[in-house]
Amino acid sequence: MTNLSQAQQSVASPPPSASDLQLAEAGKLHALVMQSLDDDQAQEVVSIPLAGKSNIADFMVIASGRSTRQVASMAQKLAERIKEAGGSARIEGLTNADWVLIDAGDVIVHLFRPEVRSFYNLERMWAFGDAPEAPNA
Secondary structure, rough: HHHHHHHHHHHOOOOHHHHHHHHHHHHHHHHHHHHHHHHHHOEEEEEOOOOOOOEEEEEEEEEOOOOHHHHHHHHHHHHHHHHHHOOEEEOOOOOOEEEEEOOOOOOEEEEEEEHHHHHHHHHHHHOOOOOOOOOOO
């Protein structure tokens, strides 16, 4: 072994910080959510990164289903997949299934019927850092 390769091996990279590990776990959970919604044919899926904007989660995902039955089914399957992967998921609004909230910790998912989604327009409210400024009157 040459002196250079020994020196390279002895230089250890700093250990990842707790926030780096948390963001990596949030990224894996986010990928699981996005894949699940794609598998279940969710419509108009929007992912909003919240890291640095809010401390409630690292990602917010908003999607629509064609009917209350599809919204409820997507929510139940997503919660099952998250739990199978070792996470936890709390579901609110499943009985009516007009707007179902799934709190998976680092990722919050909102599933809507299209009419309800357009009424609440969460994308506009949460994309505040990316939204253009209103013109001065």
